Every structure is written in C-alpha cells, then in structure tokens.
Amino acid sequence: MDQAHPSERELRKLMISGLEGDGEAHRALLERLSGHLRGYFKHRFARIGHGPTEAEDLMQEALIAIHTRRHTYDRSQPLTPWVYAIARYKFLDYLRRTKASVRDVPIEDASEIVAHDDAVSIDSDLDLERLMAGLSSKARQAIQCVKLDGLSVREAAEKCGMSESAIKVSVHRGLRALTVLISRESRA
Amino acid sequence: MNTDRLIDMLSTNLEPVKDGQLWKALSWAIVIGLMAAFGVMLVCFGIRNDLAAGNHSGALVLKTVFALSFVGTGAAFLTKSIIPGQQAGHRLALIFLPFFAASAATLAMVVRQPALASGGMIEGAAAALCLFCIPFLAIIPFALLIWAMRRGAPTDLRRSGAVAGLVAGAIGAAVYSFSCPSDSWVFVFLGYSGAVALCSIIGAQLGPRLLRW
Numbered sequence: 409m410d411q412a413h414p415s416e417r418e419l420r421k422l423m424i425s426g427l428e429g430d431g432e433a434h435r436a437l438l439e440r441l442s443g444h445l446r447g448y449f450k451h452r453f454a455r456i457g458h459g460p461t462e463a464e465d466l467m468q469e470a471l472i473a474i475h476t477r478r479h480t481y482d483r484s485q486p487l488t489p490w491v492y493a494i495a496r497y498k499f500l501d502y503l504r505r506t507k508a509s510v511r512d513v514p515i516e517d518a519s520e521i522v523a524h525d526d527a528v529s530i531d532s533d534l535d536l537e538r539l540m541a542g543l544s545s546k547a548r549q550a551i552q553c554v555k556l557d558g559l560s561v562r563e564a565a566e567k568c569g570m571s572e573s574a575i576k577v578s579v580h581r582g583l584r585a586l587t588v589l590i591s592r593e594s595r596a
Numbered sequence: 597m598n599t600d601r602l603i604d605m606l607s608t609n610l611e612p613v614k615d616g617q618l619w620k621a622l623s624w625a626i627v628i629g630l631m632a633a634f635g636v637m638l639v640c641f642g643i644r645n646d647l648a649a650g651n652h653s654g655a656l657v658l659k660t661v662f663a664l665s666f667v668g669t670g671a672a673f674l675t676k677s678i679i680p681g682q683q684a685g686h687r688l689a690l691i692f693l694p695f696f697a698a699s700a701a702t703l704a705m706v707v708r709q710p711a712l713a714s715g716g717m718i719e720g721a722a723a724a725l726c727l728f729c730i731p732f733l734a735i736i737p738f739a740l741l742i743w744a745m746r747r748g749a750p751t752d753l754r755r756s757g758a759v760a761g762l763v764a765g766a767i768g769a770a771v772y773s774f775s776c777p778s779d780s781w782v783f784v785f786l787g788y789s790g791a792v793a794l795c796s797i798i799g800a801q802l803g804p805r806l807l808r809w
Binding site: 426427428429430431432434435438439442464467468471472473475477478479480481482483485489490491492493494496497501518529531532534535536539551554555556558559560561576583584587588 | 602604606608610614678749
C-alpha cells in the first residue's frame with residue numbers, strides 16, 4: 409500500500425469521512441472521482457468508437473452507484489480497487505446492454521482508474537427531471553425535499569407527512585432506482 | 597444533466613453509513629433460509645420414521661456435517677463476492693475443500709471395503725431422489741441469499757450466482773439429511789455432491805439476471 413498512487417491516501421480519507429456523514433468530504437470525493445471516472449470512460453470509449461456524451465452518462469451512473477453502494481466499501485481496504493471494480497463493472501454492463509463487443513476489453517491494473525483525470529465537464533444526455541418522473545411519488549418527493557431543496561430530514565418529514573425513517577429509506581431507494589432508470593435509457 | 601448538480605444532490609444532507617450491514621443481511625438470509633427449508637422438508641417429505649429411535653444418528657450427523665461444511669466455506673466467499681475489488685481469485689478453490697476431503701475419505705473406504713459401493717438399486721434410487729429433493733429445498737434459501745446479495749455490489753454476477761447456488765444447495769442438503777432414507781455413505785456422498793453442484797450451476801445461470809445493478 410506504500411507504493412499506492414498518491415491520490416489513494418487522500419481519496420480514502422475523504423471516503424471514510426464521507427461514510428461518517430461529512431457532506432463536504434463526500435462532495436470533494438465525488439468531484440475528484442468524477443474527473444478520474446470521466447478520463448477512464450473516455451479513454452475506454454475512444455477505443456470502441458463511442459463519444460464523450462456517452463462517457464459522461466456512464467460517469468454519472470457510476471457516480472450514483474458509488475454513492476448508493478458506499479456501504480459495501482471496507483474501511484480497512486484501499487479505495488482505488490473498490491472504485492475501479494465498480495467502474496469496470498459499469499463499463500462491462502454498458503457494453504452488454506448496448507450489445508457492444510466485449511472482446512476488446514483488456515484487464516488492466518486497478519491504478520488505471522487514477523491514471524486518468526479529466527476535469528472538462530459537459531452536460532450528459534440525462535435529464536434529471538425526466539428521470540425523476542419515473543420514480544415513485546414518495547421517492548420523488550423525498551429526493552426533491554432532502555437532496556435538491558436541501559431541507560433537513562425532519563423538515564422533509566413534516567412537509568411530506570412521512571416519518572423521518574421513511575424519508576431516509578425513500579431517498580436511498582430513490583437514488584438506487586435512478587441508476588436503474590439511467591441504465592435503461594442507454595439500452596440499445 | 598450537469599455533473600456538478602448531481603454531486604450537489606448526492607452530497608446534500610449526507611447520512612452516515614453503518615458498518616456491517618452486508619454481513620448482517622447475509623447471516624439473516626442463511627439462518628432464515630435454514631429454518632424455512634426445514635419447515636418445507638417437514639411438510640413435504642417429513643422426518644425419517646426410524647430417526648426418533650436413534651438407530652441412525654451416526655449417519656445423520658455425518659450427512660448433516662458434510663452439507664453444513666459447504667455452507668461454512670461458501671458463506672466466507674459470499675461476503676467477498678458482493679464487495680467490489682475483493683474477488684477471491686484462485687482461493688475460490690478452497691470452497692471445494694470439504695468435497696475433496698470427503699472424496700478422499702470415500703475413495704479410501706471403497707478401496708478397503710468394496711462392498712460399500714454395492715448398495716444396489718435401492719440406494720441408487722435414493723441418491724437419484726436427493727438430486728430432486730435438495731434443489732427443491734434450496735429454492736427459498738436461494739431467494740433469500742439473492743435478496744441479501746442485492747444489497748451489496750457483486751461485480752462478477754455469474755460467479756456470485758454460483759456461490760449463492762452452492763450455499764443454498766448445501767442448506768437444502770443439510771436439511772434433507774433429516775429425511776434422507778439412505779445410510780450408505782458412498783451414495784449419500786455422490787447424491788449430495790451432485791445435488792449441490794446442480795444448484796451451483798443453476799445459480800451461475802441465474803446470477804447475471806438476478807444480481808444486476
């Protein structure tokens with residue numbers, strides 16, 4: 409672990425703070441990972457003749473997956489292989505659902521994920537409002553209040569007439585459902 | 597959608613994450629799966645009549661322990677298979693440790709006492725019966741395991757499905773041992789191993805469909 413990429417230690421620290429509930433650390437982590445993931449997916453896509461918009465779509469899907477699956481990260485392990493495994497899974501899943509060829513996908517090293525960084529953000533083809541329309545009304549309300557309007561869980565609970573734990577569960581389920589909706593959009 | 601907006605959304609009002617959720621879900625799936633399969637066995641097959649008399653408790657213990665050893669080794673890989681970046685690699689072969697140990701023991705037994713392998717038609721039929729009964733008993737445990745694994749993030753769906761099938765099959769076999777009419781170890785060994793392998797193959801086929809996320 410001593411020879412790990414210099415980002416590894418910083419990213420891992422941000423991840424662990426995020427898991428403890430530090431929103432700013434989580435934001436910083438996602439910002440940095442978005443650069444790495446964008447670079448990685450662009451690089452992969454360039455080799456199979458796909459454009460940057462698809463890379464941005466997939467990067468956002470992977471970012472949501474990293475967020476909703478962060479409870480699967482083992483705090484005693486390095487972070488890079490965990491992120492890389494998710495990115496690679498999402499890439500292969502993309503190829504499978506768009507029926508692209510899987511033959512040309514080499515097995516790389518986990519450090520591949522931090523080897524790329526691309527800060528040039530473009531808008532993906534995904535439309536949050538349209539995606540949100542596909543959620544259950546409970547999940548849509550909860551995400552709108554807590555995640556977009558920035559209300560606290562208690563305020564959201566009062567506004568929606570749900571219990572606080574129901575709000576938390578709805579937000580979590582809603583975000584997971586979003587990744588499913590996103591992957592459906594890009595299915596060929 | 598703008599990526600900054602997405603990151604904003606994900607990090608607003610962040611909830612802390614509790615440790616050990618996956619382990620808890622898997623443990624529940626195995627415990628409830630065992631109980632449910634036992635219930636199904638009682639209703640559909642019933643406990644062997646002569647078991648209460650204590651005549652065959654030695655054979656029963658052997659069969660149950662053999663099946664449970666697969667649950668033990670399989671469960672260790674179950675947790676790994678739903679954590680990204682923790683693929684077991686070639687260590688996955690350890691899962692077959694109970695199988696190799698039992699086949700070595702069985703082979704030794706047969707070499708020393710060839711009569712053991714000649715149980716005849718009746719034992720052969722019992723072995724064939726367990727090829728049907730064990731996968732049947734594994735259905736509920738398999739569904740529960742898939743439910744638990746979907747809370748994680750399996751990245752090799754075929755392999756994760758195979759491990760789930762193996763553990764579910766082993767639970768089915770452990771439970772079936774209370775009903776199984778055969779006392780001939782050679783046939784029990786062949787029948788149980790075959791049934792668990794069958795469950796694992798079915799699990800591998802279903803994995804990519806059931807575990808996608």
